Amino acid sequence: MFEIRRATPSDAQTAFDIRAQAIRHQCIGAYTTEQMLAWTAGSAKDGYNDLMANHFYLGCIQGEPVATGMLDLEKSEVGAIFVLPGFMQRGIGKRILDHLEGLARDCGLAVVNLDATLNAAHFYRRCGYVGVEPAIYHSPSGLVLACVPMEKRLL
Template identity: 60%
Template sequence: MLAIKRATPQDATAAFEIRREAILGQCIGAYTAEQMALWTRGAAEDGYSVLMEKPFYLGWLNDTPVATGMLDLDNNEIGALFVLPEFTGRGFGKVMLDHLEDVARALAIEEVVLDATLNAESFYRGFGYVGDERAVYRSPSGLELACIPMTKRLV
């Protein structure tokens, strides 16, 4: 069973590695090798660690962090939902998504948004997220990636 815990600053490196491994393992075909290399370069200390100050969570299987997820309260946005490739297909992404939605509901957030990567669109659609238009996600590092903005009403 996945245990979800609020991330601490000490979890930043583990969270960054989960993100890196998930992108490299699950975005093949949706994005170019060059895009994935740019997307995963660097280290947690290069800016990713600041996300630990938000409602950022790690999903633990025994003593191993295997999934991440975040709720950006400034934008009512779910983000950073990543699962290590060797742990996909076990429902851990759904458990994390449910947790983030529960946190949003507890804060009386009525609708959440997210930018789905092209490979994750069907995952989110399967859990009630809607949105069809392609857009461009611009990361703080300047990387531009095609995405699908999606929303879900929580009430």
């Protein structure tokens, strides 16, 4: 059984590990090995744990976390959608995204935006997001990555 639950501070390392595994599996070819290793270096204590205070969610199967997703209400931004490699291609990412969009609607957001990784832009387009122009994402850790800024009208 699949369920989505709000993450707690104690989930930070699990969420960080899901993110690292998803990036290292799914971003091959879209980014260099060096970029992926730098992107996934460290641990949740390096700042990722701060995200748990936001609307951060875990997708769980049989109670075990297999996916993550976050909604930043201040920025009207959806992010951190990652699925463990063994659970990809099962619609889990879409279910997380739908959940976050529902929360955004409930909070009165008319539009949400995101910075899609190069390998995920097609997924987001299939989910109704618009955006094709590449840009550069500057992470809080100083990493610079190509991305595709996208948005979706909710209301």
